[in-house]
Amino acid sequence: MTYWDISPIISPRLAVWPGDTPVSRELLLDISHGANIDLSTLRTTVHVGAHADAPHHYHQHGLSVETLDLNVYMGECFVHTVANKPLIMAEDCKVPISTGTKRVLFRTNSYPDPNYFNKDFSAFHPEAVAALGQAGVILLGIDTPSVDPFSSKDLPSHQNLFQYKIANLEGLVLSEVSDGRYELIALPLRLEGFDASPVRAILRR
Numbered sequence: 001m002t003y004w005d006i007s008p009i010i011s012p013r014l015a016v017w018p019g020d021t022p023v024s025r026e027l028l029l030d031i032s033h034g035a036n037i038d039l040s041t042l043r044t045t046v047h048v049g050a051h052a053d054a055p056h057h058y059h060q061h062g063l064s065v066e067t068l069d070l071n072v073y074m075g076e077c078f079v080h081t082v083a084n085k086p087l088i089m090a091e092d093c094k095v096p097i098s099t100g101t102k103r104v105l106f107r108t109n110s111y112p113d114p115n116y117f118n119k120d121f122s123a124f125h126p127e128a129v130a131a132l133g134q135a136g137v138i139l140l141g142i143d144t145p146s147v148d149p150f151s152s153k154d155l156p157s158h159q160n161l162f163q164y165k166i167a168n169l170e171g172l173v174l175s176e177v178s179d180g181r182y183e184l185i186a187l188p189l190r191l192e193g194f195d196a197s198p199v200r201a202i203l204r205r
Contacts, residue, residue: 003204004182006105006172007050008114010198015117017145020045046196047145049114050171052188057195058158065197066190072139072167073199077103077184079177083110086149088124090131097135103184104132105141107174114173119150126156133164139184141169141201172201 008014012023023044029035046065047053052073055062078101082092088106096104108122121144129147132140140147140161147157147168161168169186183204188197 001204003202004177006174006177006201006203007199008171008173010044010049013115014049015113015115016045016048018117020047023048046191046194046198047170048198050169050173050186050201051196051198052186053158053161053168053170053196054188054194055162058155059162062162064192065188065194066192068167068188070187072103073169073184073186073188075103075184076101077105077139077141077182077203079105079107079174079179079182079203081107081109081179082122083108086120086122088122088128090125090127093128093131093135097132097137099181101181102137103139103141104137105143105169105172105174105184107143107177107179109143109175111144112175114171117145121145121150123147123149123152124157126160129157129160129166130164133160133166137164137166139167139169141172141184141186143172143174145171169199169201177203 026041029039054065080096110122186199186201
């Protein structure tokens with residue numbers, strides 16, 4: 001079965017949101033220095049690379065990540081390109097909505113290098129999220145660090161995710177994937193009380 005890995009490599013080179021915790025590895029034991037095993041400690045934000053936000057991240061009454069329904073993160077999805085637009089509008093969602101698919105991943109090509117954080121990435125107009133929610137979409141993904149613009153503080157698109165009970169995936173790498181239908185597998189970790197989790201996101205046919 002053919003599959004596409006749509007997760008960036010997690011390394012110290014990977015860019016994180018400005019001010020968030022970058023990736024670092026502490027090697028506690030090292031075979032090359034005489035230890036019987038290699039043993040590492042990982043330190044980073046839970047919003048690293050391809051990740052799933054928990055509703056607790058953006059809403060006071062939202063659930064934390066270990067409570068999320070894994071069925072939402074597995075199943076048929078549709079990849080759809082909306083390039084060269086600062087905001088994805090409701091009208092840009094007509095094609096994926098017409099497919100009836102409940103999971104939609106948007107390729108914007110506006111965040112081309114996961115190792116470099118550019119602030120001018122594309123995001124969603126809240127009305128686009130509302131249109132998807134009204135159509136029954138249960139998961140929304142994007143190839144940028146956020147469904148809201150970098151400068152947003154009130155996060156209206158995140159708030160519409162909460163209102164319409166839509167899960168989200170951010171930080172995906174969709175540059176090698178064509179538009180169309182796939183099976184998505186992108187499971188968050190069972191991190192008690194946390195506001196997000198990295199995922200190993202893949203598409204397959």
